[in-house]
Amino acid sequence: xxxxxxxxxxxxxxxxxxxxxxxxxxxxxxxxxxxxxxxxxxxxxxxxxxxxxxxxxxxxxxxxxxxxxxxxxxxxxxxxxxxxxxxxxxxxxxxxxxxxxxxxxxxxxxxxxxx
Numbered sequence: 001x002x003x004x005x006x007x008x009x010x011x012x013x014x015x016x017x018x019x020x021x022x023x024x025x026x027x028x029x030x031x032x033x034x035x036x037x038x039x040x041x042x043x044x045x046x047x048x049x050x051x052x053x054x055x056x057x058x059x060x061x062x063x064x065x066x067x068x069x070x071x072x073x074x075x076x077x078x079x080x081x082x083x084x085x086x087x088x089x090x091x092x093x094x095x096x097x098x099x100x101x102x103x104x105x106x107x108x109x110x111x112x113x114x115x
Contacts, residue, residue, distance in 0.1 A: 002026055002104055004095045008079075009109030016113075017083045022095030022106055024076040031097040031104075034071055034078040038091035038111075045094065049080060052098075062088075087115040 003025040012018050020036065033052035039045040049069035051057045057069050068081040078095065090113050095106035 004097060004104055004106035006093070006095050006106040006109045009093060009111050011112045011114065012085055013114050014085060014087055016085050017081070018085065018111060020080040020082065020093055020095075020109065020111070022078050024097070024104075029099060030073060031076060031099050033098045035096040035098075036069060036078070036080045037094045037096055038089075039094065039108075040091045046091075048093070050096075051078070082111070085111075085113045087113045089113050 004022050005025055006020065006022045008018060008020040010018065033050060035050035036048045037045045038048050047060060048063055049057060049059045049067055051069050051071045059067060066082065066084045070079045089111065091111060092108040093111050094108045097104040
């Protein structure tokens with residue numbers, strides 16, 4: 001059973017930074033892609049950033065220039081460096097991984113940006 005374990009969430013002031021990390025509890029196979037999503041109450045889950053085999057990192061327009069996704073394939077780990085945080089970045093952030101047709105999700109970690 002592969003689990004995605006997230007860390008790094010918390011409370012931060014507007015303009016501050018946080019770094020989220022996600023790692024597979026067991027390294028059994030290589031993921032084709034990893035990503036970060038976020039979700040706020042009453043809204044659909046939103047893709048924040050993703051990095052896939054053979055492709056450049058992609059970002060939601062709302063976070064371009066502020067967030068950076070980094071993947072360590074050897075460790076099956078993905079991180080999200082979040083700078084210049086805004087109150088509208090407040091959400092539950094989810095780690096996601098894909099291997100062909102199989103999807104894996106983290107439990108979600110709360111990020112709260114105070115105004």
